Amino acid sequence: MAAIDELAEFLERTPGGGILLTTVDAVMNWARGKSLWTFPMGTACCAMEFIAASFSRFDFDRHGTIPRPDPRHCDVMVVAGTVTRKMMPAVKRIYDQMPEPKWVVAMGNCAVSGGIFYYDTYSVVRGVDEFLPVDVYIAGCPPRPEALQDAILQLRKKIATESISKRRTRPLVSDLALPTDPRKGDLLSAADADEEDEAPATRSVSA
């Protein structure tokens, strides 16, 4: 168990520990919100807007957000662009490699709902929330860089509602997708995942 889980349990057990728990929550949520390192899962045109948001005119390094190339160092995965059915296992694998706590931002219409490719296509996943638990959705085709910065700020507000003691259950693919609905497509089930990165059906983590 991670150290912070033990801390949370200790604080819950001790009388009057609730005050410390809320303080620790506030500090950790503040720290996590102010230092959100993003993994730019940029598959298509929205990646250009992501890059623009990290450059001089818009600059999300001001908010403490650095794009890191390695999922092991990141907190947020920003899925910027269309995810095809061939790409989906790769995106899921990278999501699995990120250490908890982690969040997902669906950037752009294609990641939110399949966007312009919702109709008449055979190989686009209609929205990244079919296989990832999304925290913030950004609409736009592509969204402006300011919209991405707004998403970071909204994500901070969402993080502020979390607690180190509340165990957050994150469902995985097989729980979210409805394999009986043929229009949603036959998504990769958890059993097909690589043996190395095999995860249990649900994963309980503290926030």
Add this chain to the structure above:
Amino acid sequence: MRIEELRERVCAMYPDLCPLFSIEFGDGAISVPLERVHSAAADLKEMGFDRLGMVTAVDRGEEFEIVYRLQSRDLRAGMFLKALVPRSDPRVPSMCDLWPAANWQEREVYDLFGIVFEGHPDLRRILLPDDWEGHPLRKDYVDERIIPRPDYI
């Protein structure tokens, strides 16, 4: 090279195909029978068309029409080379020995149309997952995953 000059040179090479020479998108286009397509491509390459810009196909119902777009930097001209491929037995000689760029292009045509390129060093799917069934750009491709666009949008 002006298009008339190109027409003359191609007609000099293939007098029997001369009436089939047309002008499309500002470039010359010629349709050859399937058994001559490789030799025609080799002759055009010798004439100066050293770049294969694109390989694609069209589903014309009874047959596929395979289209090669050739370009020449020295002649400053472009040329479409077309051939009709029967639907029941879609096999075409591969152009990989003439232009290495044909490798991935022909894999794409194989992936989306099912046209088999004979002599291709590594013919397998390139855009779709390897276990996909069917060839989507054929007109008779049916997939229950497709949501058709409603008229009212």
Add this chain to the structure above:
Amino acid sequence: MSSLLLGILWGVAGVLVIAGGAVIGVWWERKVAGHIQLRYGPQQIGPAGSLQMLADVPKLLFKEDIVPSGADRPLFKWAPLMAFAPVAAAMAVIPFAAGWAPFDTSVGVLFFLAVPSLEVVAILVAAWAQRNSYAAIGGLRAASQMIAYEVPRTLAVAPLVLLAGSLRPTEVVAAWRWWWLPLLAIAFVVYLIASIAEMNRGPFDLPEAESELVAGYFADYSGMRWAIFMMAEYGAVITASLFAAATFLGAGWPFSGALGVVALVVKTSVLVTIVMWTKWTLPRVRQDQLLRFCWVVLVPATLVQLAIVGVVLPWM
């Protein structure tokens, strides 16, 4: 106090100095990188974003600890510390003030040149322990680069030792004259470039090439383990700059005493900024170009410098 206790205290002090240096270094790097790229770096926490690490450190500390399945667990856990220790040890021999270094030995300069070579072992261990082929490639590249650049780095410090007549750092500082700097200009530049390559920084950071190897030899390290690697890297930057400022730029000259220490810190900061400036301005150098540069350009330059010093020495 027993010498063991004293040694432990010195060790803790060294770790704190490097940690503090890393905190300031990370902030300064983000600001320098930002302003070179015509943007502001961190702005929100503290004046000019200086307290940004207050948010980064708790976040990194409480990330989930991932050890890849099949990785060599003991090696995996020890590798970051193995990378950190040589840097801390090397800082002990630097003459901070005139006549004083935390660990004043008669072979101090040799100690300083040799001990950071243990980083190579740490990087190979880190690369191997992850059971990740890309990390292994990154580690091997890093190791070959570091071993190659040891040679010009050592040869660049050799003329300094010749002029000073001693390997003891405090004696080198005491013997320094202002005209050594133009005389040893080639050595100074070669030392800086070789140090940058030693630390896998700047244009020589192909082992951590982001678009190629996804962070190279620390690809699978998350949270605090990675932060320790980063601290080791910034510690190395500061250590190398401190040494260059102390020996090539004359430590506290033209001041002495406490003001001399301040002067040393200022000179170090300038050199650290130059190192960061190089990283954010120059594009990455390819592996074979990097090694070629070392053997074909830097080593002959140091030999030329040795020849110059050899000619001047009898006149002193």
